Amino acid sequence: MTSLFFLPRHLMTLLLGLLSAILIAESAWARGLCVEDDKQREVCMAQPAQRIAALSPGATELIYAAGAGEKVVAVVSFSDYPPEAKQVTSVGSHTRLDLERVVSLKPDLVLAWGTGNPSEQIATLERIGLTVYYVEPHDFEDIADNIKDMAILSGTEGAGFKAADDFLAGIQALADRYQSAAPVATFYQVWDEPLMSMNSRHYISKVVTLCGGVNVFADSPRLIPRLNQESVLIKNPEAILAGGMGERNAKWLEKWRAFPELLATQRDNLFFIPPSLIQRPTPRLLDGARIMCEKLDVARQQRG
Known part of the structure; x- marks a missing residue:
C-alpha cells in the first residue's frame, strides 16, 4: 500500500481536508448539533453557535424565541421585536445585504430567508465558509421546528424547546375551540x-x-x-x-x-x-x- 507520505502535496492537502470535514461532521453528530433546514439541507455545527446573523425580521424573532438572542450580532431593517433586537447592528435590508458588514461581524451561523434574501448574496456567504440555515416555514409545525433547530444549533435547547411547545399548545387550543x-x-x-x-x-x-x-x-x-x-x-x-x-x-x-x-x-x-x-x-x-x-x-x- 502506498504510504500517505509519498502522495503529491496537493493530494495530501485534499485528503487531509476531507478527513477534517468528516471528523467535524462526526463530532457534530455526536454532540447532536445537526438539523435539517427548510430547504431540506443538513446543517451541522461543531459547537454551539456564538455569533449569529439573522437576515429577516422573522428569523430575528425566531432566534430570540429559541433563547439565543444574546448571541445575535447582525439583523436587517424592520427587525423590531423583541425590543432588544433594535440595538443590534443592522446589515442592510432583507432584499439587499451589506455583505462586507456581515462578514466583518464574524458570524458562525447565518439565518437566511429562503425566498426573501438575494440568493446570490447568500451563496457568496456559503462560498466563504459560513454556515447557513434557511428559514422558510409554511405551517405551524415548521415554525416550531425552526425554533427547536435554532436552539439545537445555539445550545439553548431548554428555552427553545419550551417556546416551541408552548406555541403549538396555543395553536391546538384554538383548533379545539373552533373545530x-x-x-x-x-x-x-x-x-x-x-x-x-x-x-x-x-x-x-x-x-x-x-x-x-x-x-x-x-x-x-x-x-x-x-x-x-x-x-x-x-x-x-x-x-x-x-x-x-x-x-x-x-x-x-x-x-x-x-x-x-x-x-x-x-x-x-x-x-x-x-x-x-x-x-x-x-x-x-x-x-x-x-x-x-x-x-x-x-x-x-x-x-x-
Missing part, C-alpha cells in the same frame, strides 16, 4: 398595491382555516396571487381582514367601503390585524391567530 365553528368566507389582504392575498399553502391561510374561516383564494395556483378588485367582488367574502403599512394603520380596509355590494362591507366585517402579528411566521403568529378568530366570531354574530 365546529360555522364557516366564514374570508379574504385576507396581504398587500394593497398590487393587491395580493395567499393560497391554501400559506401559513396565513392555515390561520384562517384554524379559526373556521374559508380562504376565498385558497385554490389559487400561486402562493401569493396578484389580484384586482373585481376578483374580490366576484368572490364576495363575508369578512375582509388586512394588516397595513403600520401597526395601527387600517387604511387598506377603508377602500372596501366604496363597494356597498360586498357582503363584508354591508355587515361591517372589515377587520384590522397588526401586520407583525400575522405576517411573520414566528411565535407571535399565535397572538395574530387569536385576533383573527375573535374577528371571525364577530362576523358570525353579525349574521342576525
Whole structure:
C-alpha cells in the first residue's frame, strides 16, 4: 500500500481536508448539533453557535424565541421585536445585504430567508465558509421546528424547546375551540398595491382555516396571487381582514367601503390585524391567530 507520505502535496492537502470535514461532521453528530433546514439541507455545527446573523425580521424573532438572542450580532431593517433586537447592528435590508458588514461581524451561523434574501448574496456567504440555515416555514409545525433547530444549533435547547411547545399548545387550543365553528368566507389582504392575498399553502391561510374561516383564494395556483378588485367582488367574502403599512394603520380596509355590494362591507366585517402579528411566521403568529378568530366570531354574530 502506498504510504500517505509519498502522495503529491496537493493530494495530501485534499485528503487531509476531507478527513477534517468528516471528523467535524462526526463530532457534530455526536454532540447532536445537526438539523435539517427548510430547504431540506443538513446543517451541522461543531459547537454551539456564538455569533449569529439573522437576515429577516422573522428569523430575528425566531432566534430570540429559541433563547439565543444574546448571541445575535447582525439583523436587517424592520427587525423590531423583541425590543432588544433594535440595538443590534443592522446589515442592510432583507432584499439587499451589506455583505462586507456581515462578514466583518464574524458570524458562525447565518439565518437566511429562503425566498426573501438575494440568493446570490447568500451563496457568496456559503462560498466563504459560513454556515447557513434557511428559514422558510409554511405551517405551524415548521415554525416550531425552526425554533427547536435554532436552539439545537445555539445550545439553548431548554428555552427553545419550551417556546416551541408552548406555541403549538396555543395553536391546538384554538383548533379545539373552533373545530365546529360555522364557516366564514374570508379574504385576507396581504398587500394593497398590487393587491395580493395567499393560497391554501400559506401559513396565513392555515390561520384562517384554524379559526373556521374559508380562504376565498385558497385554490389559487400561486402562493401569493396578484389580484384586482373585481376578483374580490366576484368572490364576495363575508369578512375582509388586512394588516397595513403600520401597526395601527387600517387604511387598506377603508377602500372596501366604496363597494356597498360586498357582503363584508354591508355587515361591517372589515377587520384590522397588526401586520407583525400575522405576517411573520414566528411565535407571535399565535397572538395574530387569536385576533383573527375573535374577528371571525364577530362576523358570525353579525349574521342576525
